[in-house]
Amino acid sequence: MAGSGPRPALPSPRVEWPEGFAARLEGFVPRMAARRERREGAGGSTVLGAGEEFIGHRPYREGEDLRRLDWGLLARSDQPFVRRTRREAAESWAVVVDTSASMGLGTPGKLSAAAALAAALATVGARGGARVQVVTGATPPLEVRRGAPLGHLLDLLGGLAAGASDGLRGLLNSWRPSSACGLVAVLGDLVGTEPQDLSVWERPGRELVLAQVLAPEELDPPGEEPVRWFDPEGEEVRSSAGEAAVKGYERRLEAWLERWARAARRPGLRWSVGSSAAPFEDRARVVLEGDRG
Amino acid sequence: MRFEQPLAWLLLALPVVAVLRSLVRGAPRSRLLATVGLMPRAGEPAAAAPRRRVPLSRALLALALVVGTAALAEPRLGPVSEPVPWMVVVDRSPSMGLPAEGDLARHALGLRLLADELGRGPHRFVAGDEPGLEFLGSAPPREWFEGPPRDEPDWGRFDQPGTWWLTDGAPAEGPLRAGLAASGGPAVRGLVSAGPLGALAFDGEQLVLRPGEARPGTYRIEPGIPGVLAAAVEAWAEVRGHEPAGAEGAAGLWVRAVPRSEQAVGSTPAEAHALEGRGWRLVGSGAPEAAAGEPIGYGEGLAIQPGVLWSGLAAPVTLEGDAAAFAVAVASACDRSLWPGPDVVALDERAAAGASVVRPGEPRPGAETPSPELEVPLLLAAALLAAGALLAARGGRP
Structure with a gap:
């Protein structure tokens, strides 16, 4: 149906932090960092300097160079571990935040949820020794290191606005993670993106973690009342009235999400989906520990 | 089956109104949806309405409502009978x-x-x-x-x-x-009797004679009354001091002829009939018609009511025997029948x-007694259905 009537404004175009966000973040980060340390294996050595100095072990990731596998530990424990070096301890992460217009939807907004999640991931990563690059497409990337003031990060993320960039599609064309980047976390609704589009950011030994954030009404649109739906980034307008249209939408949404779930079975790629109303702690735990959402 | 409270069925109008309101759709709202591409276009098979199934919980709830309303309407079994008036x-x-x-x-x-x-x-x-x-x-x-x-x-x-x-x-x-x-x-004060010589009144405690309140009675003799009877009544009135009433208005004594039935009219005119008293005999040519009221002692042809002296014997008649005895009998009947007026009420009535x-006494024969047997099971069934609806809704069954 041709578009008629006014296009509504974005309901949540700016970042609004969850209630008590700073305090919750300060409580969450040390707990999460400690859990990561326990999961990746205790390194008894102290970090003394840069280079290939051995500082401990971590679980083997699919696709990694088998030469880094600790065969002796495998024989003793029957578990695949790789030797963790000083260089690796100071690994590089990238946290990519989608700032396209569609991220301004939802209550709370998807952009707010992505920003909160990005703050949590970056802070946990920096506390674990990683150099974390926060990439938004709308602002120059911000590098976060251990001990860096949290305020810079929150200022950057809190100033984001939906529609300020082309979002993920633009970044896929314009930005590449460094070769040392061991983890790329993509936070967005992934609308207009297919799993194969992200292959440009994949490489052996790197984890590509996709944290898909959808608005509550995108996951469960209202069934009975007639609604004229507008595409926030295009001209598409469609109408729904009654359960039939909504059921059809839900079937297609399910199929679309199933494609992402199937794609996430390939090595080095993880995917989870959640509502923008979900607590950032829960989403961060899923992203960092590999549990499915 | 009938219902003692049929208006209770109006309760069903409430959910009907709610359903109708839900069917009236307003103008569509405009909203943004990032995944709008997943929404089926109008006319696409995905947008076609699936076969509408009424959710079990709603069906049970509607049934509970109907059954509960039926219970409130107080159903009664048995044939419909017209109410018997008291x-x-x-x-x-x-x-x-x-x-x-x-x-x-x-x-x-x-x-x-x-x-x-x-x-x-x-x-x-x-x-x-x-x-x-x-x-x-x-x-x-x-x-x-x-x-x-x-x-x-x-x-x-x-x-x-x-x-x-x-x-x-x-x-x-x-x-x-x-x-x-x-x-x-x-107890009510007032006259208990009144006549040409004075009145007797009840003052709340005792009777008081009031000579100054003399009130002559009035009488009227209807045409067709045997002449000898009319003459006796007039003689009685003259002696007592009563006065004839006008052609219109009430009379203290009305001497009336009993209307004749067809059978009596058709009887043999030659046959003689008689009324007999002590020392006198009244003989008429027609059959005497039974007079309503209290007989005065000499047959059914003469009877009195308060204010009325009925004559059942048709004129002409012949008086045989002692005319004085006849006049005394008529005078006695007139005395008893004369009505002095609505303000004169007997003493025992004024008490x-x-x-x-x-x-209350026993109910009307044939009146229906309430039969709650239907209401209780219906209410029970409604409660069970409502509980079933609740369970179905909680269980998420459609």
């Missing part, structure tokens, strides 16, 4: 016209008590002194309590289910099966009637 036996004795409270007459207060108990009817009012006289309505005509005095009903005849007694003072005995609406009332009494 029979109200009305005491028309003079005391019923006396005041009970202020200016309110005893009959009016009694009717009010009856209406409070039975509603406005219609009821079947029966004149207790004249059972053939009936009236169906909310109250008997006003004329029932006017005119010459009437006797109190023979209450024993009317002590039966579905019947009420409407009177002023509760009878000494009964009723056992009938209901009772007695207005009660205080206090006590307090108001309302005492």
Whole structure:
């Protein structure tokens, strides 16, 4: 149906932090960092300097160079571990935040949820020794290191606005993670993106973690009342009235999400989906520990 | 099956209104959706309405509502029968016209008590002194309590289910099966008799003679009355000092001929009939018609009622025997029948009637007794259905 009537404004175009966000973040980060340390294996050595100095072990990731596998530990424990070096301890992460217009939807907004999640991931990563690059497409990337003031990060993320960039599609064309980047976390609704589009950011030994954030009404649109739906980034307008249209939408949404779930079975790629109303702690735990959402 | 409270079905209008309101869709709202591409276009198969299935929980809830409403409507099994009106036996004795409270007459207060108990009817009012006289309505005509005095009903005849007694003072005995609406009332002062020589009044405690309130009676003789009878009545009136009434208006004594039936009219005119008294004989050519009222002792052809002397013997007649004895008999009948007026009420009628009494009797024969057997199971079923609906809704079953 041709578009008629006014296009509504974005309901949540700016970042609004969850209630008590700073305090919750300060409580969450040390707990999460400690859990990561326990999961990746205790390194008894102290970090003394840069280079290939051995500082401990971590679980083997699919696709990694088998030469880094600790065969002796495998024989003793029957578990695949790789030797963790000083260089690796100071690994590089990238946290990519989608700032396209569609991220301004939802209550709370998807952009707010992505920003909160990005703050949590970056802070946990920096506390674990990683150099974390926060990439938004709308602002120059911000590098976060251990001990860096949290305020810079929150200022950057809190100033984001939906529609300020082309979002993920633009970044896929314009930005590449460094070769040392061991983890790329993509936070967005992934609308207009297919799993194969992200292959440009994949490489052996790197984890590509996709944290898909959808608005509550995108996951469960209202069934009975007639609604004229507008595409926030295009001209598409469609109408729904009654359960039939909504059921059809839900079937297609399910199929679309199933494609992402199937794609996430390939090595080095993880995917989870959640509502923008979900607590950032829960989403961060899923992203960092590999549990499915 | 019928329903005692059919208006209860109106409760079903509430969910109907709710459903209708939900069917009236307003203008579509405009909203943004990032995944709008997943929404089926109009006309796409995905947008086609699937076969509508009523959710089990809603179906159970609707059924519970219908069953519950049916219970509230008080269903009754059995054939529909017309309601039998109450029979109200009305005491028309003079005391019923006396005041009970202020200016309110005893009959009016009694009717009010009856209406409070039975509603406005219609009821079947029966004149207790004249059972053939009936009236169906909310109250008997006003004329029932006017005119010459009437006797109190023979209450024993009317002590039966579905019947009420409407009177002023509760009878000494009964009723056992009938209901009772007695207005009660205080003793009422006033005249208890009046005549050409003076009046006798009740002052609340005793009788007082009032010679100055002489009141001659009035009489009227109807055409067709045998001449000898009319002459005797006129002689009685002259001696007593009574006066003839005009052609119109009330008369204290009305000498009337009994209307003749066709059978009596067609009887053999040559046949002689007679009325006999002590020392006299009245012979007529026609068959005497039975006169209504109290016979005065010499056959059915002459009878008295308050204010009326009935003659059943058609003119011409011949008086045989002692004419004086005949005149005395007629005078005695006239004395007893003469009605001095509505303000003259016998002393026993003026006595206090006590307090108001309302005492229900046995129900009307054929009146339906409430049968709650249907309501209880229906309410139980409604509760079970509602519980089932709740369980189905919680279980997420469609």
